[in-house]
Each structure stands twice: as C-alpha cells, then as structure tokens.
Amino acid sequence: MRLIWTDRLAVLALALALALGGCATSKEALLTHDDRTMRDIWNVETGGGAGGLAARQLLDARQSLRRPLTGTDVQAAPGEQARYTRTAQNEIHRQFHRLPNPDLVIYVFPHLAGTDPVPVPGYSTVFPLYQRVQYALPGERTEDY
Template identity: 55%
Template sequence: MSRTMIAALVLVGLGLLTGCATSKDELMPTNGMTMQELWQQGSSMSAGDAGQQNIAATRATLRRPITSADMVEEQTRYTREAANEIHSQFSRLPNPDLVIYIYPHLAGRDQSVPVPGYSTVFPLYQKPHYAMPGETARPPGRTR
C-alpha cells in the first residue's frame, strides 16, 4: 500500500473515533427530567376538565348508535346486483388521456394551406382493459 492510502485510512479512522466521542447529553439535553416526570407532566396537562370533556366527546362520537338509515345504506351497498357484480369483480383499468400539441404547419398537395397549432386528446389504449377478479387498480368503493 502506498503512503497516501495509509494516511487516508488513518484520517478516516480518526474521524470515526471523534464521532464516537460525543456524549448523549450534549446531543439530547434532558434538562434534568426523567422519562417518568415527562410522562406525568404530559398527562397532567390533559387531565384538566377541558381535557376530560374532549375525551368524553370523542368517545361518545365513536360509540354512537347505528340508526336504521345507516343499516339501510349498509344493506344496499352489499346488495348483489348484476351491474354491481360486474363493476366490483371486473373493474376497468385506468386508461389515461394523452394530450398532444400539433405545431402550426402547411398542409395540402402543394403545402400551401396553413394550419394553426392546436391540441388534441386521445386515450393511451385503443380499447378498455379490465382487471381480473381480486386484482384492482382503483381504491375500494370507487366505480367507473
């Protein structure tokens, strides 16, 4: 090995040892508080009357009773229909639109007819493609 290679390895080794010489207290000061004290301080701030009311309101929202309208909506969502079965089992794969800009040009036999520039849109695939049952490219609940 050459001397420059050895010197480079020594410098890298010294750099690594210098990085390990840093103490955790310098990197993350704790201000003298333990983890238990931090936990108790955080829980005492939310344990006030306003905090308890917020918790109770959130729990009441989550534990709301199911109304008959909710049940009808759930039943109609799971009702088997021919169209529903086809769209849920064989969903269409996305067919993105491509936009192309046609620059101004001359057309015709003699190249004497000016055509202004325009944009046009066409689908990427010529015909729709369908996913196999269980294979989907769309998020659940979205049709067409």
C-alpha cells in the first residue's frame, strides 16, 4: 500500500515541476515585437511572395503537367458533358439507379414480455439489410434488378 502512495506522490511532483517550468518562459521571448507584418512573414516563409522563386517553380511545375487538347478531345467533350446535363428527354429516365437493398425476414419466437409476464405469440417481421438507400453513379450499374 505504501509503494502506491509514494508512486502517486512522485508523479504529482513531476507534473508540478513541468507545469512550473512551462510558466517560466516569458511572453517577450516567445512573441517578438519587431516591425514585421504578417504579410512579411508569409512572404519570407513561402519564398518571397507572388514574384518569388517558389512561385516561379510552382508555375513551371503546373505548366509541365498541362497538355493541349487534341481535336478528338474537343469533339468528344460535348457528348461527354451531355450525359450529365438535365434535359426534358433524360429527365424522365433515372441517371442514378438505386442499388439493391434486400429485405431480411426474422422470426421472433413466442416469449413473455413486460413486468407482468404477458405471453407474446411468435411473429415474423421484415426489415432492410442496409440502413440507407444507396445509389449507383451513371453508367456504373446497367443490369436490371
């Protein structure tokens, strides 16, 4: 019993020493009061602002990832976009089909219920397998179910 009491005392003394050590730092040492603004600090840390070396390197990296559109890409774009555009024709057809959610049938055996044991006859009940209705993306599921 005495060993546990001394262990708790040692942990408490260590926590107190750490708490007092954290309060020993002055605000002036942590937060300097010079003439730099947040914009100056940002520019220094991010490589010198909009015209700096870091911004130039970022633009060069983006340019290397870009590729021009080919004639095939330009011709295919309207058809690809039309699949997702709502029109009077496709409004009557579902784009996002429901995924199947099978029903589970469970049989509850006869039992006694309540504070005054009342007999409850056995019965069957039906509930869906999944809690929410899930939908497929356009073209993801095409077969009927």
